[in-house]
Amino acid sequence: MVTHSQVRKQARPNPVLASVQQFWQKRGPDLVPPIIGIAVFLTIWQLVSSSGLTRLPGPLSLWTDTRTRELLLYPFYDLGGLNKGLFWQTWASLGRVAQGYTAAAVVGISVGVLVGTSPWLNKATYPIFQFLRMVAPLAWVPIALVALQQNQPAAIFVIFITAVWPILINTIEGVRQIPEDYDNVAKVLQLSRKDYYLNILFPSALPYIFTGLRIAIGLAWLAIIAAEIVMSGIVGIGFFIWDAYQQNYISEIILAVFYIGFVGLLLDRAIAFLQMKIAPARK
Amino acid sequence: MSLLVAVDQVNKIFSLSDGGEYIALKGIDLKIKTGEFVSFIGHSGCGKSTLLNMIAGLSLPSSGVLTLEGKKITEPGPDRMVVFQNYSLLPWRSVRENIALAVNSVYGDMPKGDRRAIVEEHINLVGLQHAADKWPDQLSGGMKQRVAIARALAIRPKLLLLDEPFGALDALTRGNLQTQLMRICDENNVTAVMVTHDVDEAVLLSDRIVMLTNGPGAEIGNILEVDIPRPRQRMEVVEHPSYYSLRSEIIYFLNQQKRIKKLRARKTTAVARHGLEKVNLDIGFVPLTACAPVAIAKEKGFFAKHGLEEVNLTRETSWRGIVDGIAGGYLDAAQMPSGMPLWFSLGGHKNTPLPVVSALTMTRNGNAITLSRRFYEQGVHSLNAFRDMLHRTPETQHRMGMVHPSSMHNLLLRYWLAAGGIDPDRDLALQTIPPAQMVVDLKNNAIDGFCVGEPWNLRAAMDEVGFTIATDREIYDGHPGKVLGVREDWAAAYPNTHIALTKALLDACRYCADPENELEIRQILSQRAYLGTPIDYIHLGDPNTKVCELQKPMREYAHHLFFGDGANRPSRTEHLWHMTQLARWGDVPFPRNWLEILERIVRVDVYSTAARELGLLDAKFTRGSIHLFDGTDFDAQDPIGYLNSLAIKRDITIAEVVFDGRVAALAA
Numbered sequence: 014m015v016t017h018s019q020v021r022k023q024a025r026p027n028p029v030l031a032s033v034q035q036f037w038q039k040r041g042p043d044l045v046p047p048i049i050g051i052a053v054f055l056t057i058w059q060l061v062s063s064s065g066l067t068r069l070p071g072p073l074s075l076w077t078d079t080r081t082r083e084l085l086l087y088p089f090y091d092l093g094g095l096n097k098g099l100f101w102q103t104w105a106s107l108g109r110v111a112q113g114y115t116a117a118a119v120v121g122i123s124v125g126v127l128v129g130t131s132p133w134l135n136k137a138t139y140p141i142f143q144f145l146r147m148v149a150p151l152a153w154v155p156i157a158l159v160a161l162q163q164n165q166p167a168a169i170f171v172i173f174i175t176a177v178w179p180i181l182i183n184t185i186e187g188v189r190q191i192p193e194d195y196d197n198v199a200k201v202l203q204l205s206r207k208d209y210y211l212n213i214l215f216p217s218a219l220p221y222i223f224t225g226l227r228i229a230i231g232l233a234w235l236a237i238i239a240a241e242i243v244m245s246g247i248v249g250i251g252f253f254i255w256d257a258y259q260q261n262y263i264s265e266i267i268l269a270v271f272y273i274g275f276v277g278l279l280l281d282r283a284i285a286f287l288q289m290k291i292a293p294a295r296k
Numbered sequence: 297m298s299l300l301v302a303v304d305q306v307n308k309i310f311s312l313s314d315g316g317e318y319i320a321l322k323g324i325d326l327k328i329k330t331g332e333f334v335s336f337i338g339h340s341g342c343g344k345s346t347l348l349n350m351i352a353g354l355s356l357p358s359s360g361v362l363t364l365e366g367k368k369i370t371e372p373g374p375d376r377m378v379v380f381q382n383y384s385l386l387p388w389r390s391v392r393e394n395i396a397l398a399v400n401s402v403y404g405d406m407p408k409g410d411r412r413a414i415v416e417e418h419i420n421l422v423g424l425q426h427a428a429d430k431w432p433d434q435l436s437g438g439m440k441q442r443v444a445i446a447r448a449l450a451i452r453p454k455l456l457l458l459d460e461p462f463g464a465l466d467a468l469t470r471g472n473l474q475t476q477l478m479r480i481c482d483e484n485n486v487t488a489v490m491v492t493h494d495v496d497e498a499v500l501l502s503d504r505i506v507m508l509t510n511g512p513g514a515e516i517g518n519i520l521e522v523d524i525p526r527p528r529q530r531m532e533v534v535e536h537p538s539y540y541s542l543r544s545e546i547i548y549f550l551n552q553q554k555r556i557k558k559l560r561a562r563k564t565t566a567v568a569r570h571g572l573e574k575v576n577l578d579i580g581f582v583p584l585t586a587c588a589p590v591a592i593a594k595e596k597g598f599f600a601k602h603g604l605e606e607v608n609l610t611r612e613t614s615w616r617g618i619v620d621g622i623a624g625g626y627l628d629a630a631q632m633p634s635g636m637p638l639w640f641s642l643g644g645h646k647n648t649p650l651p652v653v654s655a656l657t658m659t660r661n662g663n664a665i666t667l668s669r670r671f672y673e674q675g676v677h678s679l680n681a682f683r684d685m686l687h688r689t690p691e692t693q694h695r696m697g698m699v700h701p702s703s704m705h706n707l708l709l710r711y712w713l714a715a716g717g718i719d720p721d722r723d724l725a726l727q728t729i730p731p732a733q734m735v736v737d738l739k740n741n742a743i744d745g746f747c748v749g750e751p752w753n754l755r756a757a758m759d760e761v762g763f764t765i766a767t768d769r770e771i772y773d774g775h776p777g778k779v780l781g782v783r784e785d786w787a788a789a790y791p792n793t794h795i796a797l798t799k800a801l802l803d804a805c806r807y808c809a810d811p812e813n814e815l816e817i818r819q820i821l822s823q824r825a826y827l828g829t830p831i832d833y834i835h836l837g838d839p840n841t842k843v844c845e846l847q848k849p850m851r852e853y854a855h856h857l858f859f860g861d862g863a864n865r866p867s868r869t870e871h872l873w874h875m876t877q878l879a880r881w882g883d884v885p886f887p888r889n890w891l892e893i894l895e896r897i898v899r900v901d902v903y904s905t906a907a908r909e910l911g912l913l914d915a916k917f918t919r920g921s922i923h924l925f926d927g928t929d930f931d932a933q934d935p936i937g938y939l940n941s942l943a944i945k946r947d948i949t950i951a952e953v954v955f956d957g958r959v960a961a962l963a964a
Contacts, residue, residue, distance in 0.1 A: 195386060244435055
């Protein structure tokens with residue numbers, strides 16, 4: 014108790030420290046458990062790898078391995094060709110995701126609305142969608158390569174075909190689940206088709222659509238790594254991993270994995286943020 | 297008021313997933329005039345919302361036509377705006393935007409400023425200025441429904457449709473919203489149709505209440521006109537004389553629907569035993585002192601003694617219940633007012649003759665006419681004084697209560713009034729009120745007097761709200777009170793049971809007449825299953841001094857006659873007197889074939905067999921002619937001549953009554 018009050022006495026004149034302390038008091042209970050969890054996980058990992066049970070390097074190797082340390086410290090270097098810093102590798106993968114994912118969102122939402130509003134179309138397409146949905150992203154790679162001949166469009170196609178199903182299926186469901194009451198309001202007011210889409214259908218289906226979008230962004234990110242591993246010779250975080258594996262730079266793989274995980278987390282939060290801005294949850 | 301909505305022979309059939317079909321509504325006919333407020337009431341699943349949705353155009357009838365201003369309704373439209381039970385506000389639009397969506401889509405060609413003004417006007421109308429920019433999920437249920445009402449009214453619909461609008465709200469909010477809705481409707485002359493299951497809400501808001509029977513095949517059971525003037529105030533409406541009768545009418549209807557549902561599910565079959573065709577009987581009675589023989593037969597085991605081992609007594613609060621029970625066939629037999637068998641047989645119920653026979657007169661006397669205490673204080677102590685008072689104040693509508701058109705109370709009261717020169721329909725209004733309701737209505741000044749069986753006259757006197765101006769012993773001493781009534785087809789199907797039933801009740805009548813049993817009978821009657829009234833109000837024979845003390849106008853207290861010389865034999869002369877009186881007041885036509893009808897209705901044969909088997913030898917065959925207080929003697933020689941000689945009467949119809957079909961009405 015004594016030290017605590019002393020800290021307070023010192024902290025009072027310093028506004029920065031005071032705000033940090035205030036932040037810590039408020040958010041501390043939320044932040045402490047994940048920090049402890051991560052620390053314990055990394056420690057166990059380090060212990061296991063240094064015990065010699067596995068060849069997998071521990072997390073400390075990111076720093077102890079020289080090559081990896083350089084990659085860690087200089088993510089922005091660009092020496093031409095495939096020899097680029099990790100930021101640029103990730104950036105290239107993200108670019109592909111952006112294209113494929115946007116295409117998936119546009120196609121998924123528009124086809125979803127079309128199919129959702131027509132029970133006949135829904136019945137007609139249901140088996141096809143469910144069938145195609147089950148095909149793994151990797152299985153699409155050879156098909157895409159055969160069909161499109163080039164690596165870049167094939168990679169984008171794989172992203173698209175992976176991401177489109179959750180968006181499509183959730184949009185269909187969202188449109189089908191529009192409460193009858195809202196439809197009745199639209200019918201009684203004799204809303205025009207445009208007014209109906211803008212004021213009833215989209216707002217009502219939006220939560221479903223966003224659920225689809227969030228699932229899809231995760232899948233898209235998963236798919237790009239897989240696709241790049243298979244499609245050799247392109248700039249991208251996936252091929253970077255494959256390349257490192259071929260050359261036995263295991264700790265580089267671990268670093269790349271950290272990048273992948275972190276970017277995936279950011280993507281999910283970004284979509285969630287978008288959802289909060291566009292369609293706040295209202296009952 | 298012009299016709300706005302017409303529903304013509306509409307049926308609605310839903311097909312079920314198993315391939316069958318469910319008939320939700322059958323043969324619905326309804327007309328709604330401009331400016332009217334109509335409510336649909338009925339049990340859950342009776343199809344009232346389906347009917348509303350068909351008017352809205354949200355669902356279409358399977359057959360039949362609905363029109364709005366003569367045009368067939370084929371789709372929903374803003375001229376028939378709906379207020380849904382769960383508000384149906386769009387959660388992604390604020391209060392203002394929700395109303396604006398409706399206004400913009402309906403008044404799209406209007407300038408923007410005008411549209412905005414309409415939105416603001418209606419936000420103000422429901423008093424939600426402070427919440428105009430809130431989201432629906434920030435509002436309470438009551439506020440949401442106000443928004444929905446504002447949205448509906450903002451587009452000026454020809455017809456406002458409300459689907460249980462206040463069903464999900466707490467009582468206080470509901471009351472406030474009802475008042476607001478009523479004000480808005482009155483001020484803007486809105487035509488509205490509301491689905492509700494709240495009886496008070498229906499009475500408060502409606503001009504007409506449409507009561508739907510239970511599905512499948514729900515139909516309009518009855519339509520009530522609410523004659524309470526507008527504008528209405530919640531507290532004043534409750535005090536209006538019609539309020540309780542409307543309310544009890546609806547509640548009676550809803551209860552009846554519930555019972556019919558239960559009876560449909562039960563389906564009893566006749567249990568034959570001891571040489572009787574049916575020993576499981578449902579017998580209806582109304583809680584009055586005169587129900588003593590029925591109660592005693594059950595409690596003292598007279599039914600069982602005569603082989604009727606599974607008798608179930610059904611307590612009805614009004615004679616309506618007995619009528620519906622007998623007409624619907626779910627009562628085997630009932631205690632009836634003495635005129636009811638004839639009233640049934642001559643087509644009093646729904647203009648369809650239903651032969652009902654009587655083999656036993658269970659009680660005589662026991663009725664009286666009570667007037668409000670304030671007349672006593674004004675010096676109205678006699679029939680003549682009452683007449684003078686009525687003729688002095690023609691501008692005041694005086695009302696008197698009776699229990700059923702066919703009951704002796706009605707006939708006695710009318711006879712008494714007419715003999716005093718009072719026309720019971722022109723100088724007064726007679727209202728049908730359940731017996732137990734009389735004293736309460738008298739206390740509330742909803743009626744000025746009544747004629748009813750005991751204990752209610754005594755109770756009015758003891759509670760000092762009324763006084764007995766005349767007893768039945770003065771008007772028509774020894775008149776039949778309650779009789780045993782069964783349907784003729786029932787009597788034909790179960791002849792031995794009919795005799796056993798007559799025997800059991802006659803035995804019970806004998807028991808009731810023994811002064812030694814009086815206290816026990818009074819105790820039994822005071823139980824909840826029967827009268828549910830303190831024993832002090834229940835008297836069988838002579839009254840004690842406490843009752844007599846009410847000086848001059850309180851004459852000798854009427855006492856019941858359960859048994860005695862010729863008291864129980866059903867008398868053709870008496871039934872003929874009833875026939876003339878029922879015809880006199882226009883309830884039924886006077887049958888040209890009256891002799892034949894009396895032969896069929898008055899089952900002296902059953903009575904005689906029962907009495908002989910009980911060892912009671914018939915002392916007298918007739919009771920002779922009937923003596924009435926105005927000096928007339930009624931004999932059975934010339935009933936039509938008697939009817940023609942009466943001064944105060946309605947237009948009398950004479951017709952041949954054919955039991956197998958409808959009445960062939962011939963004006964005489």
